[in-house]
Amino acid sequence: MAPIDRRKQILKAAAKSFALFGYKATTMDQVAKIANVGKGTIYTFFTNKEELFDEILHEVIIEMKNVAERELDHEQTFFNNLFRILDSLLEFREQHDLLIKLSQEVREFGTLQAKTGNAKVEGVITGYLEKELRLAQEKGEIKPCDPKVASFIMFKIYIALTSDWSHGNDPLSKEEIKQYIELFLVHGLVPDLPV
Amino acid sequence: MAPIDRRKQILKAAAKSFALFGYKATTMDQVAKIANVGKGTIYTFFTNKEELFDEILHEVIIEMKNVAERELDHEQTFFNNLFRILDSLLEFREQHDLLIKLSQEVREFGTLQAKTGNAKVEGVITGYLEKELRLAQEKGEIKPCDPKVASFIMFKIYIALTSDWSHGNDPLSKEEIKQYIELFLVHGLVPDLPV
Amino acid sequence: MAPIDRRKQILKAAAKSFALFGYKATTMDQVAKIANVGKGTIYTFFTNKEELFDEILHEVIIEMKNVAERELDHEQTFFNNLFRILDSLLEFREQHDLLIKLSQEVREFGTLQAKTGNAKVEGVITGYLEKELRLAQEKGEIKPCDPKVASFIMFKIYIALTSDWSHGNDPLSKEEIKQYIELFLVHGLVPDLPV
Amino acid sequence: MAPIDRRKQILKAAAKSFALFGYKATTMDQVAKIANVGKGTIYTFFTNKEELFDEILHEVIIEMKNVAERELDHEQTFFNNLFRILDSLLEFREQHDLLIKLSQEVREFGTLQAKTGNAKVEGVITGYLEKELRLAQEKGEIKPCDPKVASFIMFKIYIALTSDWSHGNDPLSKEEIKQYIELFLVHGLVPDLPV
DNA sequence: AATGAATGAGTGTTCATTCAT
DNA sequence: TATGAATGAACACTCATTCAT
Numbered sequence: 001m002a003p004i005d006r007r008k009q010i011l012k013a014a015a016k017s018f019a020l021f022g023y024k025a026t027t028m029d030q031v032a033k034i035a036n037v038g039k040g041t042i043y044t045f046f047t048n049k050e051e052l053f054d055e056i057l058h059e060v061i062i063e064m065k066n067v068a069e070r071e072l073d074h075e076q077t078f079f080n081n082l083f084r085i086l087d088s089l090l091e092f093r094e095q096h097d098l099l100i101k102l103s104q105e106v107r108e109f110g111t112l113q114a115k116t117g118n119a120k121v122e123g124v125i126t127g128y129l130e131k132e133l134r135l136a137q138e139k140g141e142i143k144p145c146d147p148k149v150a151s152f153i154m155f156k157i158y159i160a161l162t163s164d165w166s167h168g169n170d171p172l173s174k175e176e177i178k179q180y181i182e183l184f185l186v187h188g189l190v191p192d193l194p195v
Numbered sequence: 196m197a198p199i200d201r202r203k204q205i206l207k208a209a210a211k212s213f214a215l216f217g218y219k220a221t222t223m224d225q226v227a228k229i230a231n232v233g234k235g236t237i238y239t240f241f242t243n244k245e246e247l248f249d250e251i252l253h254e255v256i257i258e259m260k261n262v263a264e265r266e267l268d269h270e271q272t273f274f275n276n277l278f279r280i281l282d283s284l285l286e287f288r289e290q291h292d293l294l295i296k297l298s299q300e301v302r303e304f305g306t307l308q309a310k311t312g313n314a315k316v317e318g319v320i321t322g323y324l325e326k327e328l329r330l331a332q333e334k335g336e337i338k339p340c341d342p343k344v345a346s347f348i349m350f351k352i353y354i355a356l357t358s359d360w361s362h363g364n365d366p367l368s369k370e371e372i373k374q375y376i377e378l379f380l381v382h383g384l385v386p387d388l389p390v
Numbered sequence: 391m392a393p394i395d396r397r398k399q400i401l402k403a404a405a406k407s408f409a410l411f412g413y414k415a416t417t418m419d420q421v422a423k424i425a426n427v428g429k430g431t432i433y434t435f436f437t438n439k440e441e442l443f444d445e446i447l448h449e450v451i452i453e454m455k456n457v458a459e460r461e462l463d464h465e466q467t468f469f470n471n472l473f474r475i476l477d478s479l480l481e482f483r484e485q486h487d488l489l490i491k492l493s494q495e496v497r498e499f500g501t502l503q504a505k506t507g508n509a510k511v512e513g514v515i516t517g518y519l520e521k522e523l524r525l526a527q528e529k530g531e532i533k534p535c536d537p538k539v540a541s542f543i544m545f546k547i548y549i550a551l552t553s554d555w556s557h558g559n560d561p562l563s564k565e566e567i568k569q570y571i572e573l574f575l576v577h578g579l580v581p582d583l584p585v
Numbered sequence: 586m587a588p589i590d591r592r593k594q595i596l597k598a599a600a601k602s603f604a605l606f607g608y609k610a611t612t613m614d615q616v617a618k619i620a621n622v623g624k625g626t627i628y629t630f631f632t633n634k635e636e637l638f639d640e641i642l643h644e645v646i647i648e649m650k651n652v653a654e655r656e657l658d659h660e661q662t663f664f665n666n667l668f669r670i671l672d673s674l675l676e677f678r679e680q681h682d683l684l685i686k687l688s689q690e691v692r693e694f695g696t697l698q699a700k701t702g703n704a705k706v707e708g709v710i711t712g713y714l715e716k717e718l719r720l721a722q723e724k725g726e727i728k729p730c731d732p733k734v735a736s737f738i739m740f741k742i743y744i745a746l747t748s749d750w751s752h753g754n755d756p757l758s759k760e761e762i763k764q765y766i767e768l769f770l771v772h773g774l775v776p777d778l779p780v
Numbered sequence: 781a782a783t784g785a786a787t788g789a790g791t792g793t794t795c796a797t798t799c800a801t
Numbered sequence: 802t803a804t805g806a807a808t809g810a811a812c813a814c815t816c817a818t819t820c821a822t
Contacts, residue, residue: 006785024219028813038787040815049813079385142384145375149367153355153379160351165344172344180340184348188383189337190274201803223796233804235798244796396806414609418792428808430794439792469775532774535765539757543745543769550741555734562734570730574738578773579727580664591782613817623783625819634817 007045009035015056023053061124064089068128078136079186083178090162090174126151157184202240204230210251218248256319259284263323273331274381278373285357285369321346352379397435399425405446409553413443451514454479458518468526469576473568480552480564516541547574592630594620600641608638646709649674653713663721664771668763675747675759711736742769 013035017026028049032039046052071085129151136142142150161177172180183189208230212221223244227234241247266280324346331337337345356372367375378384403425407416418439422429436442461475519541526532532540551567562570573579598620602611613634617624631637656670714736721727727735746762757765768774 156355186383188381190381235804546745576773578771625783
């Protein structure tokens with residue numbers, strides 16, 4: 001088996017376990033077993049548990065950023081862009097949705113926090129979103145609100161629909177996710193014409 | 196000191212520590228020290244760490260339910276009730292908001308998950324919300340949507356604003372929280388009349 | 391069992407194992423087993439393996455220094471003092487002879503070396519000896535030689551007789567040790583009158 | 586590269602590392618890197634780490650014995666022989682002095698000890714010395730003493746001067762070493778005529 | 781024959797839980 | 802009853818050894 005395969009095997013197994021059980025509750029033995037690899041092998045590719053975790057986080061960030069940048073077109077409206085990017089992200093959800101959820105757990109490590117603080121999935125995504133929200137606001141495409149808070153909530157809603165929900169429920173389809181995002185973000189729950 | 200006092204002391208200390216550091220990162224030594232109690236004493240009241248955790252979860256649920264039931268008035272509209280209940284919950288937020296966060300961590304335990312599944316804060320709250328959403332829908336107060344998903348999202352938005360946000364940002368005021376809930380849940384981001 | 395007993399038990403066991411097998415080859419499991427104590431118990435008294443080692447070293451140094459200082463009398467000749475101090479040291483040899491040997495192994499730890507450098511048994515003892523040798527030389531009691539080298543050798547001879555020798559041979563009696571020290575240090579192997 | 590070269594390369598590298606860091610602290614990776622050889626290659630020449638160590642010990646012994654036998658001349662006095670042999674040994678000190686030091690570390694291995702007991706550098710050298718001392722004693726060249734103990738001490742003094750001292754001090758020159766051996770072994774520290 | 785990626789037994793350390801006082 | 806000293810199972814990580822290439 002090519003070394004790259006083994007590295008990927010481990011990353012995949014670790015991602016699965018981290019997403020399922022969290023950082024602390026994931027043991028290296030477990031990762032090794034899931035990856036069908038000797039425990040020592042993990043350490044030939046990653047210095048330690050923390051680095052393994054970081055690597056996974058980093059990969060997700062890179063990939064999501066690429067997707068977003070590929071789709072983003074400033075000629076179009078904010079919501080247009082939002083839904084197209086969403087569409088692309090949801091395309092390879094299978095590899096990533098659980099991982100995204102990890103972003104919520106980074107705070108678990110006292111020490112790690114500082115070091116990787118700005119590399120957090122959450123930070124990167126909301127930062128990105130915030131910038132776009134600000135532009136949209138200037139163009140009058142959305143109501144006035146703090147873009148920082150708004151981007152934070154949008155991110156949380158996305159996570160809730162793509163990841164959180166599927167713990168304990170059947171995963172939502174791509175279309176359903178988009179519908180609910182539209183419902184909550186765009187128009188709200190109140191009927192348009194409560195005559 | 197009466198035994199009930201000791202029990203409460205421990206519960207309070209554990210709640211604080213669980214909320215601050217999470218389940219795994221909370222040690223019984225820590226809880227004992229915060230509670231100003233011998234470590235062994237904890238075990239005279241609780242069988243083990245897991246039960247201590249469950250108890251705390253349970254207490255929060257009960258209290259929240261009481262608050263909700265006290266405020267709920269089916270003569271009024273859904274949103275009216277929602278905001279009044281929210282108001283009351285936020286009132287004693289200091290004791291509970293961090294705990295709510297715990298609901299997110301329950302999944303941390305592979306084994307625990309199954310056993311305490313139905314005792315989850317999350318499940319109770321969303322179940323409650325779901326029931327009310329269904330009624331509101333029947334009355335035409337809100338747009339048609341799956342009440343289960345909707346209640347889930349609403350809960351997540353609530354957690355995001357009251358708890359998640361304050362990791363890394365200044366906590367939002369009660370008023371701000373209500374504003375954002377209104378913005379996202381009730382009316383959406385799109386300006387009302389983009390003629 | 392009084393806590394002091396346990397602490398002493400552990401120190402004794404660790405001393406034995408360190409002296410017998412060296413630092414690296416001594417496992418905490420081994421120490422625990424020899425001390426007839428749970429492994430965790432060691433960590434209630436000592437932060438880690440290194441500190442356990444340091445403590446042992448420190449204790450020996452303190453005790454030896456006390457013995458030496460009690461016996462030292464600058465009114466008397468160097469050799470007189472030397473033999474009286476030797477006498478006292480050999481008195482409680484049973485607790486310490488093996489430990490003394492540890493001084494040779496301190497170099498094993500890359501990191502430790504720097505931290506405890508000046509606390510080394512060897513350094514303390516030879517430093518002490520050196521000072522006395524210098525005085526003796528000024529008084530003409532011994533031949534001219536570098537006191538630093540001389541003290542080093544004297545220490546090594548002492549270790550050889552009290553400790554090294556007993557690995558693989560019956561230990562030498564107190565009297566024998568003194569005889570050999572006199573033979574090598576004081577008069578040399580050459581017969582006095584090789585007529 | 587001829588296999589014999591590779592073997593020598595490995596032995597040399599291992600000798601260096603054992604001498605520098607000791608048995609336990611020497612890793613096979615380290616040896617392989619120093620020898621500029623694949624790690625697996627080591628195992629084509631030596632069954633395991635222990636055997637590699639033994640081989641090195643053995644080699645030193647053979648070489649020292651050869652040197653000694655070449656110089657030894659029973660027509661001459663004990664001390665004459667001693668100093669000439671010493672001279673020769675010190676000649677190729679660069680390759681071996683650190684190795685000699687290893688003799689002290691053999692005890693490090695609980696299990697190994699028994700198996701290689703009779704192959705110990707120490708044992709061979711002191712055995713040799715003992716024989717010569719016995720002869721010298723019979724000729725009246727040295728004072729009466731147990732040749733076994735005396736040879737042991739002589740060996741320790743030699744190690745101390747050639748090897749131990751240089752940890753933490755500038756190495757002594759060949760001349761200095763001989764001077765100190767003469768001082769301690771031959772005549773002692775007491776001035777000849779303390780009138 | 782030579783290699784180094786892969787392995788898992790073994791190490792130091794932590795912490796929930798027990799139990800003698 | 803309340804305690805905290807004692808415990809050992811469990812964890813992250815290391816390294817001698819193996820084996821497919």
